[in-house]
Amino acid sequence: SLRSRQTLKLVVEGAVFTEEKDFLVQSCEYFQALYRSGMKECRQQEIHLKGLCARGFLIALVVLRGERPILDADEIVEAIECAAFLQVQPLAKHLVEIIDSDNCLLMYHTAANFGLMALYHAAAMFIRNMYHDLESEVRKSLPIELVLYVESLVPSTFVAVGAHSTCGVNETIHVGNRTLCHLDDDGKSWKVLTELPPKASTSMAGVTVLDNKLYVVCGIQLQGAQKQAVESCFCYNVESDEWSTFASPKQLRYNFPLVGLDGCLYAIGGEYKQTIMSSVETYKVGTGRWSFAAHLPRPVAGAACTKSMGRIFVCLWKPMETTEIYEYLTRNDQWLLVTTLIRHQSYGHAIVAHRDNLFVMRNGPQDDFLRCMMDCYNLSTGQWTTLPGHFANSKGSLFTAVVRGDSAYTLNRTMTLEYAIEGKTWKPRNQMKGFPRSGSLWTFFLRLPKGNR
Structure with a gap:
């Protein structure tokens, strides 16, 4: 109908944007409230949005159309201002998804100033998880109340569980091994968190x-x-x-x-x-x-699968020697081929994400799983890079990799190894106690209540 296709002119800092009214109402709580209010603007074809930056509003429109731009510092500030003023939830969500160690302090401080609470809390959690690296900068650059809030939070803890089948009533001998365990703060021992249900x-x-x-x-x-x-x-x-x-x-x-x-x-x-x-x-x-x-x-x-910037990616093998990465488009309910990796006698067996990079771990020459090779695909540039050298993959440790902040944690019976992810390289950073279980392992991070730590 004509009514549903009604377009509006929106003037922001002298820039004019033309958008469908229904698109704005569905996307922004500000416009929902405006058209429920009965104010005179409801009957106007041209609305002036004061106190906003045109670039911030443009970023909001781009995100609402499904794009996921990487933002510089000035764009982040203007996007946060727009997300808070117009209550644009998809933009606030996108900002949460692009938090990294370069922008987390800016995100945290700016979100606090504008009252964008979901981003405020997410940025604080990110900082807490990287506090070992960021503490001096946090104390130097943030107001004391923001420092205290970060320090009040509990960082995420590395947790592991073995691969266990169900346990019958007559198999209580196995119960002792059917436990989720977490690595303590000094990395020297694993402590039981809970037992798996039978x-x-x-x-x-x-x-x-x-x-x-x-x-x-x-x-x-x-x-x-x-x-x-x-x-x-x-x-x-x-x-x-x-x-x-x-x-x-x-x-x-x-x-x-x-x-x-x-x-x-x-x-x-x-x-x-x-x-x-x-x-x-x-x-x-x-x-x-x-x-x-x-x-x-x-x-x-x-299949190997991961999340990056609010997106789902999966590796599919295609004989011979081809690894295809597909993205699941949640909006459209469809799978999209993103990129193809061809490596001699090698397939992608595990995949993890860090920032806008997808790291694919694959077996070395002649199915050598002990010498794991790694390739990096950058979602922003669409370029593949092979990481230099190879990585020791004793007992499949790299296939258990999970990322927190700028670190990747890998695990086997011998050791927990933390890698520092620096650009397109992984450098061993910290060696901790291995997980005393044989067989396949699941690893992940959980925020434990303070009493459990």
């Missing part, structure tokens, strides 16, 4: 963290030589130290990646009864319901 399986399960809760979906239990899919799904609330169950996917599966993003879990591909699948399901935590999403371009089990 019916929970972390063997070939989907395991991920979303909003500081751990989710374990499906997995397997062995019946003779047969893999039997586990129907139960579990959630661990670290704040209350309680496990709960939730609905299983419509299609049972195992050997699949599970990703948590924006209040949803994504179960991607996997196997069921020896059949490799391309189906994808999403679970909305708020509604407690699973639903099917767009299928993968082809069936895959045990």
